[in-house]
Amino acid sequence: MLNQFHHTAEDMIRHNGGRATAGRIEILAILLAEQQAITHREIEQRLPQAQQLDRVTLYRALEWLVEKNLIHKVTSDDRAWRYHANRELHSHQHAHFKCTGCAQVICLDKLPVEANWPLPAGYRFQEIELTVKGLCANCC
Amino acid sequence: MLNQFHHTAEDMIRHNGGRATAGRIEILAILLAEQQAITHREIEQRLPQAQQLDRVTLYRALEWLVEKNLIHKVTSDDRAWRYHANRELHSHQHAHFKCTGCAQVICLDKLPVEANWPLPAGYRFQEIELTVKGLCANCC
DNA sequence: CAATAATCGCAACATTGTTGCATTTATTTG
DNA sequence: CAAATAAATGCAACAATGTTGCGATTATTG
Numbered sequence: 025m026l027n028q029f030h031h032t033a034e035d036m037i038r039h040n041g042g043r044a045t046a047g048r049i050e051i052l053a054i055l056l057a058e059q060q061a062i063t064h065r066e067i068e069q070r071l072p073q074a075q076q077l078d079r080v081t082l083y084r085a086l087e088w089l090v091e092k093n094l095i096h097k098v099t100s101d102d103r104a105w106r107y108h109a110n111r112e113l114h115s116h117q118h119a120h121f122k123c124t125g126c127a128q129v130i131c132l133d134k135l136p137v138e139a140n141w142p143l144p145a146g147y148r149f150q151e152i153e154l155t156v157k158g159l160c161a162n163c164c
Numbered sequence: 165m166l167n168q169f170h171h172t173a174e175d176m177i178r179h180n181g182g183r184a185t186a187g188r189i190e191i192l193a194i195l196l197a198e199q200q201a202i203t204h205r206e207i208e209q210r211l212p213q214a215q216q217l218d219r220v221t222l223y224r225a226l227e228w229l230v231e232k233n234l235i236h237k238v239t240s241d242d243r244a245w246r247y248h249a250n251r252e253l254h255s256h257q258h259a260h261f262k263c264t265g266c267a268q269v270i271c272l273d274k275l276p277v278e279a280n281w282p283l284p285a286g287y288r289f290q291e292i293e294l295t296v297k298g299l300c301a302n303c304c
Numbered sequence: 305c306a307a308t309a310a311t312c313g314c315a316a317c318a319t320t321g322t323t324g325c326a327t328t329t330a331t332t333t334g
Numbered sequence: 335c336a337a338a339t340a341a342a343t344g345c346a347a348c349a350a351t352g353t354t355g356c357g358a359t360t361a362t363t364g
Contacts, residue, residue, distance in 0.1 A: 041354085042341090042342095043329085043330050043340095043341060043342065044330075045329085045330075045332070045341090045342065045343085047342085047343080048342090051191045059324065062263060063320095064320075064321085065319090065320090077343085077344090078343070078344045078345075079321085079344095080321090080322080080323090080343080080344070080345080081342075083320095083321065083322080083342050084342080085342090088211065088342095092209030099239065099240070099241040100239070101239040102232065102294070103243040103319080103321095103352080104319085104320065104350070105320090105321090106319095106358065111329090116315095121283060121287070124290060130284075132281070132282070132283070136212060137216075140295050141272070142213075142272070143261060143272070143296070143298065144270075144300075144301065145301070146300075146301030146304060147261070147298055147300055147301055147304070148299040148304050148338095149296065149298045150297045150298040150299065151296075151297050151298075152292070152293045152294065152295070152296055152297070153241070153295045153296075154292065154293070155239075155292070155293045155294075156281050156283070156291075156292055156293075157290045157291050157292070157293065158283065158287055158288045158289045158290040159287065159288040159293075160284075160286075160287055161284065161285070161287055161288065164286060164287070164288050180305080182311095182359075182361085183310060183311065183361055183362070183363075184362095185311065185312085185360085186309085187312080188311090189363080195313090196346080203351095204351075204352085205350090205351090217312085217313090217316075218312070218313045219313095219315070219351090219352085220312080220314080220352090220354090221307090221311080221312050221313065222352095223352065224311080225311090227323095230313095242350095243320070243321080243350075243351065243352095244350080244351065244352095245351090245352090270315095305364100306363100306364090307362105307363085307364085308360105308361105308362090308363085309360100309361095309362090309363100310351105310359105310360085310361080310362090311358105311359080311360075311361085312357105312358080312359065312360085313356105313357095313358080313359090314355105314356095314357090314358095315354105315356095316353100316354085316355090317351075317352105317353080317354080317355105318351100318354095318356080319350100319351085319352085319353100320349100320350085320352105321335085321348105321349085321350085321351105322342095322347100322348080322349075322350100323346105323347085323348080323349095323360085324345105324346095324347090324348105325343095325344105325345090326343105326345090327341085327344080327345095327348095328341105328342080328343065328344090329339105329340100329341085329342075330339105330340095330341075330342085331338105331339090331340085331341090332337100332338085332339080332340095333336100333337085333338075333339095334335105334336090334337085334338095
């Protein structure tokens with residue numbers, strides 16, 4: 025089921041001048057297959073038995089993927105980063121939704137907030153991080 | 165300098181049916197005196213030598229203050245909660261600004277975002293968490 | 305001032321994430 | 335294809351934030 029994503033993942037990695045490691049491919053494939061932003065822990069659980077990676081390796085692979093802009097990470101209130109593959113759908117800046125029931129995080133593709141914020145004088149705007157919280161359909 | 169806040173702090177605590185512990189008063193006074201949202205660690209550092217508190221006590225006091233709605237806490241991307249006293253200025257929902265240079269966090273009192281979000285069908289809105297990132301006047 | 309329920313502090317643990325370094329491996333080169 | 339090498343990995347050890355259980359202390363009440 026993930027197989028169709030492995031090829032894509034490998035391509036994306038090679039196009040960025042990185043080594044097509046089994047681990048990296050697997051991780052990216054997992055993220056490509058996922059509809060929501062998932063944690064380090066969840067990625068670990070989705071890795072095939074035969075291909076468990078060291079925690080450190082996973083962190084470093086994710087770091088590399090973020091650097092190369094193949095995935096992005098989302099801040100949450102539970103002190104854990106969540107990762108999601110960068111699909112064309114996502115504009116560079118987009119909001120996230122987090123279910124307060126099951127902690128699921130999905131991307132909201134439209135960020136209808138202008139970057140024009142009433143900041144104090146002398147402050148410079150860089151980016152927005154917006155999380156809408158609520159209950160998902162399952163938890164309602 | 166903090167003295168004027170101690171009385172206020174004690175009042176706020178008593179009005180909520182809690183014990184006016186030296187620690188709680190001190191913590192709340194510190195947060196009342198502070199213009200920005202600060203971390204557990206920063207609160208610790210501002211505590212007078214003679215009145216250092218156990219980390220656990222501090223966490224529990226903060227938890228209590230949040231529960232009683234005397235302070236609020238802010239998610240950040242560095243895995244550390246930041247706390248700020250609830251002043252009348254702050255509407256219940258407000259945005260925060262975080263400086264990517266010095267990690268300072270301040271409250272932006274206006275949240276010009278409607279609570280009316282285009283969530284997927286069946287999803288229920290609860291609240292918004294919005295952080296604007298950029299550089300503060302000092303770091304520009 | 306004594307009773308008691310709330311608060312505190314210690315020890316121990318959980319989770320997430322990071323660093324240094326020696327080993328392994330994907331890719332390049334001859 | 336084999337050797338060279340730069341990149342990626344895995345281990346051990348650590349750091350920071352936060353939590354839990356429980357016995358000791360203390361603010362408040364009567």
